[in-house]
Each structure stands twice: as C-alpha cells, then as structure tokens.
Amino acid sequence: MTRAKIELAYITDPAKRKATFKKRKNGLMKKISEITVLCGIDACAVVYSPDLPNKPEVWPSESEARSVISKFNGVPEAEKRKKMFCQESFLRQRIDKGKEQLKKLKNENRKREINLLMCEYLTHGGNNLDSNNMSYLKDFSFFTDQNLDEIRNKITMLQTQEETPETMDQGEQAQVHVPKTNFSRKIIKKLN
Template identity: 50%
Template sequence: MTRKKVKLAYITNDSSRKATFKKRKKGLMKKVSELSTLCGIDACAIIYSPYDNSPEVWPNIMGAQHVLSEFKRMPEMEQSKKMVNQESFMKQRIAKASEQLKKQSKENREKEMTEVMYQALAGKGLQNLNLGDLNDLSWVIDQNMKGIYKRIEAIKKGASTSSSSAAAAPQVAAERKPAVTGLGLEGMQRTQAEWFNDWMNNNTSEQQLGFGHGNEMIITNFNNNHNANVWPNDFFP
C-alpha cells in the first residue's frame, strides 16, 4: 500500500506539529548519518527548535565546527552555487508545475481535436467550431497526414528491399550451384567411354585382346590384375 502524499503546508495544530517535528528530526539525523557513512563525506546538521533550549547538533559540536570552517574557506560563489531559500525554492516549484500544466494542456487539446476529426469523418458538421478550433483541427490533420505519408514511404521502402532480395536470391543460388548435380544417362555413357579410352591407352602393353568371328569366343588375356573391376563407378559392378 502506497503512502499518502503529505500536503506541504504549515501545521496549525500545536500537538500535531510538535509530534511531526520530533519524527522528522529523527529521520533527518538518520539520513545525514547514512549519507556521511555510505559516501564518505563530511556532513553536519544543526537544528534549532522552540521545543528545546539548545540546538541539536550532529555528529557533535567539534565535527560541526570542522565542517563549517571548511565551508567558509570556499569562495562565495561556490558557497551559494546550489543554495536556495524559501522564495527561490517556491519559484522553482511554480515554474516546474507551469511547464507540466502547459504540456498536459497541449496533450488534452490534441486529443480533443482528434476526436473532432473522427466525428467529422463520420459525417458530423463543423459549423460550431470557431477560428481557433479550426486552426487546431488543421494542425492535427496535418500531423496525421505526415504520419500516413511516412508510413507509406516505409512500406514502399520495405517492399523494394524485399523485391531486390527476391531477385538476387536465384542469381546467388545459380552461382553456388555445382557444375554437375547428376550424371544422367548421357553423362554416364560419356564418363564410361572416357575411362575406357584411358584404360586402353595405359594398359595396351599389359593386355592382348582377341576377337573371333562367328561362333568363335572372344579371347582376352590380362595380366595379374585380371580380377580387377572394369567400371569405375557403382552403376556397373
């Protein structure tokens, strides 16, 4: 459960204000101690209140005097560089709130004119709009048209990129395609003929081929490798 936001205003009730002071003072001292320990910096806190006769000092009087003396050695411009009083703090808060209000008003006006634009597209007339409303409506329409044109250009660019990639894909595939993907019948016959010619040229001195006529048998004398397989591939064992 989130904590309820506290209204930053003076507490008029005495008892409530005193209880808040004690609680906030304790928390402030704890935060200063944590800041000094975790970040290794010199810090001090001095709190005056109408409820105590003497101020409360952290970590102690000597430590506070050391920090203050170091601060006074700094140039005056450096001392007041990040300081704010109540007036300057409130001015900063007002300027920030005004900027947020301006931004939110612009967003609300844009949404309002967008709704008017959709109503006009549905057939509702624009007779009740004044000159300022028409100018704002024109601005909203221009912004929407710019978004539409930008989207169209993006789609065209994506389509052209896709078509270029699709056209380049067959060319790349053709470049990577092997020179011979399959022998086929003609390829196998040519390979067998080339091998047979090479075999005949390289082994004429080691073999004698005799051819008969009619019913005579073909006589073939081989060397010691007569049991070797003739065809060089698995298609003809």
C-alpha cells in the same frame, strides 16, 4: 504499502506538534549520520527545539559541527554559491517546470479534441463543423494535413520496401502520389 500523504501545514495541537518534532528530528539526525558514513562526507546539524530555545541540539558533537562550519566558511564565496539554492530560485524553477508541463498537457488535450472532432466529422458526415469557431477549424485543417502527410509517408515507405532491386533502375526512386481527399478538400473549402 505506501504512507498516506501528509498535509504540510502548521500543527496546531501542541502535544501532536511536540511528538512530530521529536520523531522528525530523530529521523533527520539518523539520515545525516547515514549520509556521512555511506558517502564519507562531513556533515552536521543544528536544531533549535521549541522546548529549549537557548540550547540547540548539535549532531555529531559541538566541536565536530564547528569544524564542519569552519570548513564551509573557508570555501570561497563563488564556490559556495555555485551549488546553493535559495528558496526563491528553487520555487521559480519549479514554477517554470510546472508551466512547461501545463503547456505540453494543453497541447496534448488540443490534439485529442481535434482528433475527436475528426472522428465525429467522419462518422456524422461533416455536420458538426459548422458550429465550431475559426480556431478549431484551422487546427482541424492543420492536424488533418499532418495526418495525411504521415499516411503518404507510410505508403511511400511500404511501397519502397515492396519494390525489388530488379524492378528499380539505379537512379530511380519510388514515388507515390496520394491526391488530396474529398475530406481535406471540404475542410479547405470551409476555411476559405
């Protein structure tokens, strides 16, 4: 069973905030301990408690934490920054990714709308296209032509597969001419 999603916001109740801090801090220390053992890396944690602001909690020990920090400070600046993420660049990256996903979803929704419009057009005899704007009609025409091209390619492929080597000359290729349908002619006529 999955946990309920927690709203990430400041906890106003002091007792609840203190209990959450204690649990999360212990969980963080445990995770750092596990990663050092499992992956054989050097890591440390320094946590300032609201109860004891002058005395931070250090894991694994203060001397080992100083050792890890001095190793980090000994690394050249270019190497340090190579894998670092600042909050701003992280958020920018997430926003760009979100924008890309939104763009994809908008395109998919537009295709679905046009496909639905095509189905309505075919079932109702074309009466519903008159009320749509030019943008919809252009998209409608584009997707109609795209679907017709896919159908033509599929027919060509199936006919090529049905052809036997005896019936085809060596240089000859199977070609199929699928004329434009009344449906696509109506769309083109409405656009012009």
